Amino acid sequence: MIHDAACPEALSPPTIAVERHGVFFTSAQWAPESLERLADHLDRVGARALDRLDPARLLDAWSRTVGRFRDPASAESEALRPVLTRFCALSGGGLDAALDAVLGGVDRAAAGRLFTEARNREATRPRPASRKRGRLVAVVLAGNLPALAVQSLLPALARRRPVLLKSPTSEPLFAPAFVRALVRAEPALEAALAAVTWRGGDRALEAPVLERAGTVLAYGDRPAVDSISERTAGKCVVYGPKASLAVISRQADRVRAAVGLARDVALFDQRGCLSIQAVYTDGDSRALATALAAELAERAASWPAGPLDPTRVAAVQQLRLEARMRGLYQPALPLASGTVVVDPIPQFRPSPGLRTVRIHALQDLAEVVPRLAAWQGRLQGAALAGGPAWELESVLSELGISRCAKPGSLQSPDALWHNGGLHPFDALGASSQDAEP
Amino acid sequence: MLSERIAAFVAGETGDGFDALAGEAFALHFEHSPPLRRLAAAAGLTPETLENWRQVPLIPTLAFKTMKLAVAEPREIFRSSGTTNATPSVHHHPYPELYRAVIDATFPRALLGNLSRPPMLSLVPSREDAPESSLAFMIEHVLASWAGEGSRTVAGPGGVKARSARGFLAARQRDRRPTVLLSTAFALVQLIETLDRLQLSFRLPVGSRVFETGGYKGKSRELDRPELLAALERRLGIPPTMVVTEYGMTELTSHFYSSPRDQRPGHFAVPPWVRLRVLDPETLSEVRDGESGLLAIFDLANVGSAIHLLTEDVAIADDGGFRLVGRAASAELRGCSLLSEELAG
Numbered sequence: 001m002i003h004d005a006a007c008p009e010a011l012s013p014p015t016i017a018v019e020r021h022g023v024f025f026t027s028a029q030w031a032p033e034s035l036e037r038l039a040d041h042l043d044r045v046g047a048r049a050l051d052r053l054d055p056a057r058l059l060d061a062w063s064r065t066v067g068r069f070r071d072p073a074s075a076e077s078e079a080l081r082p083v084l085t086r087f088c089a090l091s092g093g094g095l096d097a098a099l100d101a102v103l104g105g106v107d108r109a110a111a112g113r114l115f116t117e118a119r120n121r122e123a124t125r126p127r128p129a130s131r132k133r134g135r136l137v138a139v140v141l142a143g144n145l146p147a148l149a150v151q152s153l154l155p156a157l158a159r160r161r162p163v164l165l166k167s168p169t170s171e172p173l174f175a176p177a178f179v180r181a182l183v184r185a186e187p188a189l190e191a192a193l194a195a196v197t198w199r200g201g202d203r204a205l206e207a208p209v210l211e212r213a214g215t216v217l218a219y220g221d222r223p224a225v226d227s228i229s230e231r232t233a234g235k236c237v238v239y240g241p242k243a244s245l246a247v248i249s250r251q252a253d254r255v256r257a258a259v260g261l262a263r264d265v266a267l268f269d270q271r272g273c274l275s276i277q278a279v280y281t282d283g284d285s286r287a288l289a290t291a292l293a294a295e296l297a298e299r300a301a302s303w304p305a306g307p308l309d310p311t312r313v314a315a316v317q318q319l320r321l322e323a324r325m326r327g328l329y330q331p332a333l334p335l336a337s338g339t340v341v342v343d344p345i346p347q348f349r350p351s352p353g354l355r356t357v358r359i360h361a362l363q364d365l366a367e368v369v370p371r372l373a374a375w376q377g378r379l380q381g382a383a384l385a386g387g388p389a390w391e392l393e394s395v396l397s398e399l400g401i402s403r404c405a406k407p408g409s410l411q412s413p414d415a416l417w418h419n420g421g422l423h424p425f426d427a428l429g430a431s432s433q434d435a436e437p
Numbered sequence: 438m439l440s441e442r443i444a445a446f447v448a449g450e451t452g453d454g455f456d457a458l459a460g461e462a463f464a465l466h467f468e469h470s471p472p473l474r475r476l477a478a479a480a481g482l483t484p485e486t487l488e489n490w491r492q493v494p495l496i497p498t499l500a501f502k503t504m505k506l507a508v509a510e511p512r513e514i515f516r517s518s519g520t521t522n523a524t525p526s527v528h529h530h531p532y533p534e535l536y537r538a539v540i541d542a543t544f545p546r547a548l549l550g551n552l553s554r555p556p557m558l559s560l561v562p563s564r565e566d567a568p569e570s571s572l573a574f575m576i577e578h579v580l581a582s583w584a585g586e587g588s589r590t591v592a593g594p595g596g597v598k599a600r601s602a603r604g605f606l607a608a609r610q611r612d613r614r615p616t617v618l619l620s621t622a623f624a625l626v627q628l629i630e631t632l633d634r635l636q637l638s639f640r641l642p643v644g645s646r647v648f649e650t651g652g653y654k655g656k657s658r659e660l661d662r663p664e665l666l667a668a669l670e671r672r673l674g675i676p677p678t679m680v681v682t683e684y685g686m687t688e689l690t691s692h693f694y695s696s697p698r699d700q701r702p703g704h705f706a707v708p709p710w711v712r713l714r715v716l717d718p719e720t721l722s723e724v725r726d727g728e729s730g731l732l733a734i735f736d737l738a739n740v741g742s743a744i745h746l747l748t749e750d751v752a753i754a755d756d757g758g759f760r761l762v763g764r765a766a767s768a769e770l771r772g773c774s775l776l777s778e779e780l781a782g
Binding site for chain 1 (some may be wrong): 472473475476479495496497498499500502503524569718721729730731747749751762
């Protein structure tokens with residue numbers, strides 16, 4: 001039976017059987033007291049266990065675990081993937097691609113680089129010996145993307161910080177499955193890691209965890225992260241909602257750009273903060289739209305969209321009809337494959353999802369900067385193609401864009417990515433920060 | 438003039454029938470609205486080939502954010518309220534008298550019943566404070582037409598003026614005159630929160646009622662509807678059966694009222710000058726009876742801008758009316774996180 005918690009057995013609370021999306025699993029019933037015991041155990045016992053653990057062994061256990069979750073034929077994958085497709089509303093192909101993108105960013109090579117940097121940091125800035133409490137990192141996860149837990153788990157482990165992962169109730173199963181597999185690979189981690197879930201916003205339930213944690217990383221929508229932030233002054237880092245875009249120079253190879261853009265649009269069904277929602281170009285916008293539509297159609301064959309949410313479909317229908325009324329160029333595409341519209345209004349507008357992209361033609365690529373100014377601090381990434389597009393990297397960075405990459409790579413950051421402009425180790429620092437500049 | 442004949446139809450005067458007026462409205466739009474004509478041309482449709490109102494091309498509500506859809510010189514401009522950074526819908530309205538005719542034909546029947554010029558308390562900003570609000574336009578007309586002595590508006594740019602509201606409520610408790618409260622859901626929550634904070638309750642006279650509209654769009658504080666209804670009974674003595682909900686939008690001229698006594702929560706009645714369709718979200722073809730889908734509204738009173746409107750709301754056709762079951766997801770930022778309230782459609 002699948003379980004929605006992974007924690008030391010002695011600290012596990014009573015469970016009940018639950019059915020959701022046709023999946024039966026057991027759900028741990030947490031109370032403030034049991035969460036307080038768990039947080040205390042992780043912070044005291046778990047921190048000591050991590051101090052004793054050879055980093056090379058930890059890195060090896062991590063790498064083997066990631067490898068098992070990337071391997072579709074592993075026992076872990078066979079048990080979890082059919083379940084995740086339902087909870088994450090992705091197709092099988094879409095889920096495989098999503099997992100590969102996320103887990104590929106924390107593979108042995110990437111994790112090794114992070115561990116090396118952690119070692120260097122410890123050599124230059126050793127942890128104060130007096131710090132015996134408050135090493136626990138509490139991570140409040142969002143539910144729109146699968147496997148995101150690994151992005152915060154790895155840096156914390158590299159810095160030998162015990163971790164409590166709080167999964168969203170909408171997808172409570174990946175994190176505990178990953179933690180259990182990691183503990184199987186390295187049993188010494190059992191005292192230092194937990195993955196649990198409860199309905200977010202229960203202040204009484206959350207109080208002991210938020211109080212005990214030395215660092216809180218909060219992912220989620222604005223009200224959720226604001227609520228956590230106000231209760232964790234001085235130690236919370238917020239990863240709130242953001243949007244991404246592309247800038248394609250006329251000098252870029254159009255077909256190659258379209259192939260990459262299609263990947264960056266379709267991956268995660270356009271639900272990630274690095275998912276491209278708009279494209280700016282000084283080249284032939286209609287030709288780029290045609291090429292992108294063709295590539296989206298290709299992607300839809302290999303990564304079909306997940307089940308279509310009627311309310312999201314409604315928003316896309318609005319956009320399609322409105323574009324027809326304005327006589328805008330809109331290559332024919334089935335709704336589930338995506339929507340591409342060439343829109344002469346260059347104002348950045350977030351896409352309603354379902355792989356929907358507006359392409360805006362500019363005379364000069366530098367015009368993109370004032371078009372995005374109103375979104376400063378709420379932009380995450382930019383896919384750039386062609387020399388003139390890359391010349392904008394520094395000004396885009398000033399708008400708060402934390403990742404620039406060539407089309408096709410935007411959604412595959414590795415473990416050293418400064419999400420929100422913050423180094424993953426700095427996010428674990430004691431002072432409170434918002435990852436939105 | 439077509440708008441005048443539609444106003445007569447709305448008022449229940451005999452004359453043209455719905456289908457004839459719908460055909461003329463389409464012809465008017467075909468002539469004066471290039472965006473509509475573009476859609477019609479793509480469908481091979483002209484006023485001569487139109488067979489029934491269902492064929493009239495759908496106009497998405499989103500179009501009100503990017504286009505001026507008026508078929509005549511606008512005399513009122515209504516703008517939707519919304520969230521920070523959101524693009525508002527703008528309804529360039531050429532026929533405000535038609536809007537008044539709609540209010541006259543619906544509001545008294547839905548709200549007043551046997552009350553004659555009751556004192557009204559409006560928690561909706563006045564036209565002076567919100568000159569581009571279609572709701573403020575409506576409430577101004579309601580107050581001018583049916584409000585009795587002692588009526589007042591207690592909302593301003595800063596929200597509900599609680600002291601003035603308390604004075605009104607205390608006066609009605611004393612003089613025992615049934616009252617009508619006109620408000621958005623959000624303003625009601627503001628009022629209730631004030632009364633909660635002061636631990637103050639009123640027992641408004643039997644027959645008092647609430648007109649509630651608007652929801653919480655763009656607001657950070659929400660209260661579940663059952664909680665709101667319970668709070669209204671607790672703090673004002675108005676039972677849930679006396680709370681009438683209005684469904685309307687800036688993009689429409691007509692609006693729809695719930696009938697709380699008929700035991701069908703969320704059910705809205707459709708007036709004779711309106712037709713509705715429930716459409717499959719993917720194909721935009723009509724669903725079978727009882728199935729949910731996107732709500733499309735054909736509103737003769739919207740002859741000044743868009744007569745056949747595709748909304749973003751999900752509904753089920755129900756006994757000549759409809760039941761709302763969901764709102765569409767608007768464009769939002771995605772933050773390796775869930776939905777945001779920071780809309781930017």
